[in-house]
Amino acid sequence: MYVCVCKAVTDSQLDAAIDSGLCSRKQLVQCFGVGRDCGKCNKDIAQILDRKNACRLLQAANDAQLITKTREI
Template sequence: MYVCICHAVTEAQVRQAVSEGATDVKTLKRKLGVGSECGRCIQTTLEVIQSQLEIEPNYYEVA
């Protein structure tokens, strides 16, 4: 599924970026371009981020 049509960013790409540590929209905007054109993808991007963090919760805990 496409998350960001403007930059052809898929859900899989967002999940991969989150797995690599991009856990907020600002970072994903720099890395993938999501939310930098029309902004309609921001809510979906936030949902994908949250979903991925639920799958990998311990990975992101602060020491």
Template sequence: MYICICKSVTDHQIRKAVFEDRVSSMRELRRCLGACDQCGKCATDAHAILRSSISERTEMEQACMEAAA
């Protein structure tokens, strides 16, 4: 689903940036994808996806660390 219409950024792209590019803030998201830097109407939704993706990434990393121990 498109989150930032101005820059054509999707929720999938945001999740991918969190997992693959290690994006962990709105500032990094803007720098990486250009999202939320024009009209700003998408910022709330983009931030929610960013937060949930970071939580998922953290949980996965913890599970991997526990499995390796």
């Protein structure tokens, strides 16, 4: 699905960029140019970043919990 129609950027492209290390709106703007023209996509970009960052935090917490449980055994 297109997130930024002005720059023809999809949610899949943004997900891939975030997965490869981009972690801020500023970095996404620099990489894709999203949010500069009309700004209608800014809300969606923020939601995608929030979702991906929440997943990263959850994964990190799960990894830390797994390490702690492994040490207990």
